[in-house]
Amino acid sequence: MTDLHISKSPVQRALFAEFAAVIDAALNALETAGTLPGGLARGAVTTEPPRDPAHGDLATNAAMVLAKPAGTNPRALATALVAELEKDPRVTAAEIAGPGFINLRLVPGAWLDELGLISALGADYGRSTVGGGSIVNVEYVSANPTGPMHMGHCRGAVVGDALASLLDFAGHKVVREYYINDAGGQVDVLARSVHLRYREALGQDVGAIPEGLYPGDYLVPVGQALAAEFGDRYAAAPEADWLVLFRTRAVAAMMDMIRADLALLGIHHDVFSSEAELQAAGKPAAAEAWLREHDLVYDGQLEAPKGKVADDWEPVELPLFRSTRFGDDQDRPIRKSDGSWTYFGADLAYHFQKAETADALVDIWGADHAGTVKRIKAAVAALTGAQGKPKPFEIKLVQMVQLLRDGQPVKMSKRAGTFVTLADVVREVGKDVVRFTMLTRKPDAQMDFDFAKVVEASKDNPVFYVQYCHARVCSTLRKAAGEGFAPNAAELALLGDEELALIRLAAQFPRIVEGAAAAREPHRIAFFLYDLAAGFHAYWNLGNDRPDKRYIVADNPALTGARLFLAAQVGQVVRNGLAILGVTAAEEL
Structure with missing residues (x-):
């Protein structure tokens, strides 16, 4: 094989990154020659596959995005750039398309090198340093500590956890954080609900659970534990004697339950931040003082509510954050009239911390919190940008999931305390099915989760389709080993156009990782894996009609070894992608 190892950089990079560097070097050469002015921003220059594979192997928009700032014609710049790119021995043709796009065609050896790189890097193929070690705090789940996790929390939990893994794979240092909302009125309601169960455990007839308390049976063990510890000490005691104690014990019990539920999904946070502890430490007051010092909080009156104003409405002077300076619709109060913190005031201090x-920072929120996005973004911009550039902060909104059984909605009642828990779903269909399914649509799109369809063995079920791809690879390698064959990279030049097309598909993984990390969109990995699985299955199906296209060709050991090597590397890429998503790569189905 003469073209397998044509060019090596000191540190071998994935092919798209390698050619991004080649294009960058060609632009440097044009600067040196005076064809291109120096100092032009190149951040918008891309290296990616052409939309139509018939147009070539790689495409770049370099001439298109640099021509205007360079004061030249895109095609003229493209012509000069093509002359530089054609000097690379891996480039067989560099063609100008349309107004100035450049399509590159590469020798097969460039793609075969990439197959060898996948093998050499193994589980690290696709891993990037683009994050530069920067610290990204990803806060997700953060469900109120008033009960077990239910499916309303599931999607955000999976999206956040997969995003954290993706950012880590892309070279960031990631902090996975859970914010415990344990300072609001809902935890007092929880304490009162537990006190009722405590009295019940002591043998009292508490009757029906009163309206406004949490009715779920999950509080029964908490009440029993308190009864065993304290006897009837608090059975008839005034609320002031037991509220704080019962609240603390109840929240701790709920968080133990939530951690256990999340563990079923393979989710573990690095940090659990308590809103109550935040307030006890005086963090909101410190944030307010800092904001006043920077003229970002003032004492003023809220505008009257729009529409018909209630008869008892009176203007009240409150500390207001100047969120309109940062794109919000109106300035927002950080304290209530009684001096307690608003939700916004507490959240502001939490983000400051x-x-x-x-x-x-990245927050994963349910779509029902969309109305507060502007104000908290304004707060973070103010808090981090007053003395410099604001720190990047994104909020990803996640739509609810509708549960179905055979196409019919699963009925739930929050009032009655009947809902489908996350633990129930994971035990029924498995962690991997739940996690992958949650990433098969963009998080801001509505999703149906049909218990029958998510375990269906068909192409229409992305979970099965991707898992089956990896299982097929494993099955093929086992069968080959039984017949005396093994993957072999010595004769990769025997691979033809169909095999090269599959390599081109697998080779996109590193750029998909970087793009998904930059966009904070882990679902792109799931989409890529489905496309790669489709490519693998399509090639497999060729062998159904053409025995010469099968992975194992008994009378051609050299070709068999090369195809098995290809299959093994496709399997490696699938494993790497599934690892980011927190999904096990099945070896058999």
């Missing part, structure tokens, strides 16, 4: 130790 996170920003002290992170370079960037």
Whole structure:
């Protein structure tokens, strides 16, 4: 094989990154020659596959995005750039398309080298340093500590956890954080609900659970534990004697339950931040003082509510954050009239705390919190940007999931305390099915989760389709080993156009990782894996009609070894992608 190892950089990079560097070097050469002015921003220059594979192997928009700032014609710049790119021995043709796009065609050896790189890097193929070690705080789940996890929390939990893994794989240092909302009125309601169960455990007839308390049976063990510890000490005691104690014990019990539920999904947070502890430490007051010092909080009156104003409405002077300076619709109160913190005031202080130790922040929220996005973004911009550039902060909204059984909605009642828990679903269909399914649509799109369809063995079920791809690879390698064959990279030049097309598909993984990390969109990995699985299955199906296209060709050991090597590397890429998503790569189905 003469073209397998044509060019090596000191540190071998994935092919798309390698050619991004080649294009960058060609632009440097044009600067040196005076064809291109120096100092032009190149951040918008891309290296990617052409939309139509018939147009070539790689495409770049370099001439298109640099021509205007360079004061030249895109095709003229493209012509000069093509002359530089054609000097690379891996480039067989560099063609100008349309107004100035450049399509590159590469020798097969360039793609065969990439197959060898997948093998050499193994589980690290696709891993990137683009994050530069910057610290990203990803806060996700953060469900109120008033009960077990239910399916309303599941999607955000999976999206957040997969995003954290993706950012880590892309070279960031990631802090996985859970914010415990344990300072609001809902935890007092929880304490009162537990006190009722405590009295019940002591043998009292508490009757029906009163309206406004949490009715779920999951509080029964908490009440029993308190009864065993304290006897009837608090049975008839005034609320002031037991509220704080019962609240603390109840929240701790709920968080133990939540951690256990999340563990079933393979989710473990690094940090659990308590809103109650935040307030006890005076963090909101410190944030307010800092904001006043920077003229970002003032004492003023809220505008009257729009529409018909209630007869008892009176203007009240409150400390207001100047969120309109940062794109919000109106300035927002950080304290209530009684001096207690608003939800916004507490959240503002919490984000202030996170920003002290992170370079960037990402929050995963349910779509029902969309109305508060502007104000908290304004707050973070203010808190992190007053003395410099604001720290990057993104909020990803996640739509609810509708549960179905055979196409019919599963009925739930929050009032009656009947809902489908996350633990129930994981035990029924498995962690891997739940995690992958949650990433098969963009998080801001509505999703149906049909218990029958998510375990269906068909192409229409992305979970099965991707898992089956990996299982097929494993099955093929086992069968080959039984017949005396093994993957062999010595004769990769025997691979033809169909095999090269599959390599081109697998080779996109590193750029998909970087793009998904930059966009904070882990679902892109799931989409890529489905496409790669489709390519693998399509090639497999060729062998159904053409025995010469099968992975194992008994009378051609050299070709068999090369195809098995290809299959093994496709399997490696699938494993790497599934690992980011927190999904096990099945070896048999």
